[in-house]
Amino acid sequence: MVSNFRQKEILDLARTDGKVTVDGLAKRYDVTVQTIRRDLAELAASGRLERVHGGAVIASGVVNIEYAERQQLNADGKARIARACAQAIPNGASVFLNIGTTTEAVAHALLDHENLLVVTNNTNIATILAANRSCEIILTGGVLRRADGGLVGMLAAEMVGQFKFDLSVLGCSAIDADGDLLDFDEQEVLVSRRAIDRSRQVMIVADHDKFRRKAPLSIASLADADALFTDQPLDAPLQARCAQWGTRVILGP
Structure with a gap:
């Protein structure tokens, strides 16, 4: 054939x-x-x-890939992104980490950090970071999304709104060619938007696959981020936009 x-x-x-x-x-x-x-x-x-x-x-541009499958996608690239991101997070920082397999990789890379305050709507991240005895962990509450251990909805967003973070580390489901950060679940988008509003610095973690995907809901723009951690160089037009916005693009080693 x-x-x-x-x-x-x-x-x-x-x-x-x-x-x-x-x-x-x-x-x-x-x-x-x-x-x-x-x-x-x-x-x-x-x-x-x-x-x-x-x-x-x-x-799919309207339905996300199953969580177990996402865990297998480009695990090496996500680990490299996580190491680079963790290097940019100082000891003693207050950090928000949202739902996602890349942010979970960041949690693994933070296990040797000291005196972090981590707020998360990701039960998997809380479990990972429980091994770091000097890390204070706060779960947001909210509606449990059984498929991936996420806590979503207005209750989670309101909890996030009570903090002022040194930085947020956010994943997303897709990044459009114009730099829009995209997702599938409006209840999750609420939480990510609130975290951006309540953070002194915003770090986006996304591997190269995210630039080839589509999703229907807009979270924000790379223009709203201080840094993007990824594993392959961006296309020239988006790289130029990031430079214009002042968004640093950092490749995982």
Whole structure:
């Protein structure tokens, strides 16, 4: 089967089953796993699929990828972003961390920091940072989003509004070409917007995949951030906009 027809069928399978696997497709089409990986890479490059560990899922602009799948996406890139971000956070700082697998990576990178006050609407982050005995941890409260351990809604936003943070570290679901930070859940957006309003510095953590995705709701703009931590250079137009806005772009080592 020629590649373009096979890729069309792979897309149809992904839409029907939610996910396709490299091994399953190789068996189905009696081709090598390397051939399937090339197919998936081409479909991902065109924005039609999103690569996950062992396969791919449909790239959606209205529904987020499942949390377990997001944990597998570009884990090395997220770890590099997290290390760079953690280096910019001083001991003794008050920090807000929102929901996301990249912010969870930042929490891991903060385990050796001292005397932090961390407020979060992410129960996973609270669990991670519990290993740091000198870190004071405050959970916001709010409606529990079971899929990813997030606490969302007006109660969470009101709790965030009681603080004035030294800095916020925020992830998002997508970043548009014009620098808009995007997400899927309006209840989560409320919390992130409030954190931006209540922070002396705003740090955005986002790997290169976020610049290829879409989401329907706007949180803010990179113009509202002091720094963007990412793992690959930005496209030249967005890099120029960040320079104009005064938003530092820092690549993870």
